[in-house]
Amino acid sequence: MEFGASAAIYKDLIGDKACLIARGLSEQLIKNLSVEQDRFNAACDKLDAYGIPDAINHSDFQVNNMMITKDDNMLAIIDWGELSIGNPLLSIESCLYNFSARFGLVRDSAEFRMIKAKSLRYWCDDQNIDVISDLIGQIGPIYYIVTLLELRRLVGDSNVIGHGKIKYALEAFVAND
Numbered sequence: 235m236e237f238g239a240s241a242a243i244y245k246d247l248i249g250d251k252a253c254l255i256a257r258g259l260s261e262q263l264i265k266n267l268s269v270e271q272d273r274f275n276a277a278c279d280k281l282d283a284y285g286i287p288d289a290i291n292h293s294d295f296q297v298n299n300m301m302i303t304k305d306d307n308m309l310a311i312i313d314w315g316e317l318s319i320g321n322p323l324l325s326i327e328s329c330l331y332n333f334s335a336r337f338g339l340v341r342d343s344a345e346f347r348m349i350k351a352k353s354l355r356y357w358c359d360d361q362n363i364d365v366i367s368d369l370i371g372q373i374g375p376i377y378y379i380v381t382l383l384e385l386r387r388l389v390g391d392s393n394v395i396g397h398g399k400i401k402y403a404l405e406a407f408v409a410n411d
Contacts, residue, residue, distance in 0.1 A: 240383045243384075248268055251264055289320070290318075291321075291384075293324070293328060293381045297333065300312075324381055327374055330346075334346055350370070379404065
């Protein structure tokens with residue numbers, strides 16, 4: 235799914251005021267989300283311009299959902315309950331976000347930048363690492379919204395927004411001007 239499709243779903247979502255209020259969002263937050271529609275659309279358009287093809291996204295990629303065998307260090311990723319289809323950078327952003335939250339790393343810190351750079355080296359060559367790093371930075375503010383909107387699109391059910399993360403994601407997006 236292109237990010238532009240998320241923009242259309244976002245518009246539909248914030249237009250469903252009764253559903254959002256029933257899920258605990260305040261009228262003021264809903265109003266603020268409407269004001270932020272252009273910023274959300276601009277972020278989606280900028281990310282679409284890179285033409286990165288869709289892939290399967292875990293959507294909750296973090297250390298709690300990884301298992302490593304003792305004998306040969308094989309990695310298994312578990313808990314695919316929030317699977318979505320979209321930009322593969324979403325899974326990388328998810329992992330980095332959860333890693334920083336779990337271990338209390340500030341995203342602008344030297345330690346976090348080192349982890350991010352090492353993570354990206356397995357995904358792209360050295361020439362593109364700055365471009366990919368910049369893209370991940372752009373995804374950050376809209377990550378959870380895009381992921382949950384894609385889940386809503388796939389399932390076709392407005393109850394997906396009952397997921398506790400969507401309220402948090404929408405609040406964080408509005409707060410991150």
